[in-house]
Every structure is written in C-alpha cells, then in structure tokens.
Amino acid sequence: DxxxxxxxxxxxxxxxxKVFLECVQDMDHENMFWYRQDPGLGLRLIYFSYDVKMKxxxxxxxxxxxxxxxxxxxxxxxxxxxxxxxxxYLCASSEYGTGGGTEAFFGQGTRLTVV
Amino acid sequence: xxxxxxxxxxDSYEGQEVNITCSHNNIATxxxxxxxxxxxxxxxxxxxxxxxxxxxxxxxxxxxxxxRKSSTLSLPRVSLSDTAVYYCLVVRKDTGRRALTFGSGTRxxxxx
Numbered sequence: 390d391x392x393x394x395x396x397x398x399x400x401x402x403x404x405x406x407k408v409f410l411e412c413v414q415d416m417d418h419e420n421m422f423w424y425r426q427d428p429g430l431g432l433r434l435i436y437f438s439y440d441v442k443m444k445x446x447x448x449x450x451x452x453x454x455x456x457x458x459x460x461x462x463x464x465x466x467x468x469x470x471x472x473x474x475x476x477x478y479l480c481a482s483s484e485y486g487t488g489g490g491t492e493a494f495f496g497q498g499t500r501l502t503v504v
Numbered sequence: 505x506x507x508x509x510x511x512x513x514x515d516s517y518e519g520q521e522v523n524i525t526c527s528h529n530n531i532a533t534x535x536x537x538x539x540x541x542x543x544x545x546x547x548x549x550x551x552x553x554x555x556x557x558x559x560x561x562x563x564x565x566x567x568x569x570x571x572r573k574s575s576t577l578s579l580p581r582v583s584l585s586d587t588a589v590y591y592c593l594v595v596r597k598d599t600g601r602r603a604l605t606f607g608s609g610t611r612x613x614x615x616x
Binding site: 424 | 540545546547548549550553591603604605606607608609
C-alpha cells in the first residue's frame with residue numbers, strides 16, 4: 390500500500406521557534422509537495438520539489454523554506470514560527486510522468502498550533 | 505493553468521445521484537481534468553481523471569463535453585460516507601514538474 394507519512398499529527402510550538410515538519414514517501418516518487426489548509430481557503434501550495442535538492446516556490450512561500458536531501462524525504466521549515474502559521478499542513482507526492490496528470494498521494498496532515 | 509470554478513456547497517440525501525459541475529473556461533489542449541475527495545482531518549485522495557467524453561470507475565463518473573470548458577463529477581446513489589469536500593483540478597500533462605493547484609472545493613453534505 391502506498392504511503393506518505395508525516396512525522397507528527399499534532400504539534401504545538403511557541404512564537405519564534407524554528408519548526409521542522411518532516412514527510413517521507415515510500416513510492417520512489419520524484420515530485421513532492423507541501424500545502425497548508427485553512428478554513429475557507431482550500432489547499433494552498435507552499436513549495437514543491439521535482440528532484441533531490443530541487444525546489445520551486447508555490448503560491449505562499451513567505452516564512453517557509455524546504456529541504457530535499459534524499460528522494461524519499463521532503464522537509465518544511467518554519468524559520469521563526471508565527472501565530473499566522475497556525476494551520477493544517479499537508480505533504481503529497483506524485484510520479485514524474487508526462488503521459489497525463491498523475492495521481493498525488495497525501496499524508497494524514499500535521500495540525501500545527503503556534504502560541 | 506486554467507482557473508476552476510465550482511459551487512461552494514451542495515446538499516443531498518442518501519440514495520440520490522449527485523452531480524458537481526466545474527467550469528474551466530481557459531483549459532488548454534495539454535490539460536487533464538482531475539477530481540479529489542477530502543474527508544475531515546484527512547488529506548485529499550484521487551477520485552477520477554479524464555481528458556474528454558466520459559470516464560467511469562468504481563467510485564464516480566466524469567462527464568466532459570466536447571468543448572472541455574466544464575466537467576461534471578457524478579456520484580451515484582450517495583451515502584452518508586460521501587460527505588466530503590470535492591476538488592476539481594486542471595492538470596497539465598506535458599511536464600513532469602507538476603504542481604497541483606487546489607481551489608476551495610465543493611462541500612457536499614449528505615443527509616439521512
């Protein structure tokens with residue numbers, strides 16, 4: 390069974406802390422994504438990566454950075470957490486296919502609260 | 505990528521067929537239409553994808569007219585467990601560097 394695993398289901402951090410959200414996939418997918426989801430706003434893309442050490446900004450990259458040192462792992466970093474980064478964070482992965490849109494697999498989400 | 509527009513919410517009753525329409529007026533030749541379903545406190549999951557005409561799987565059917573400017577997700581005989589948010593996405597097929605763009609989706613509430 391395909392799997393995208395996020396390291397934490399719930400996290401509570403203090404303002405100003407550096408926060409790491411980890412995501413691991415076991416499908417050998419090239420593409421990996423980080424989204425945040427807030428009520429009424431749907432899923433918004435923060436960053437995505439199409440290869441090791443490669444990354445591209447999504448729609449809302451401000452205040453975030455990412456790291457992809459190994460193909461299976463994609464980390465989202467909040468350099469200095471702020472209360473407006475309280476949200477549900479979702480990681481996803483997909484194949485690097487060109488024969489049509491390829492299915493993305495999502496993790497279970499990390500609900501981050503910054504106090 | 506083409507912007508998508510879909511209703512914010514829909515209500516239905518168990519056993520009814522539900523049709524959710526999505527408009528994507530600026531869809532390009534290389535674009536596919538894809539639908540995802542999201543239950544509360546879970547990540548979205550892929551339901552169905554199509555390019556033109558009709559596609560059917562064990563979960564849903566997808567109808568795409570010839571001009572491809574809209575598409576309709578059809579859920580036959582819904583049950584309470586179909587209560588979820590449904591997202592319509594336009595996905596480009598000519599590059600593997602593919603970032604999925606989600607809108608706000610359609611919140612479907614199925615009543616007993």
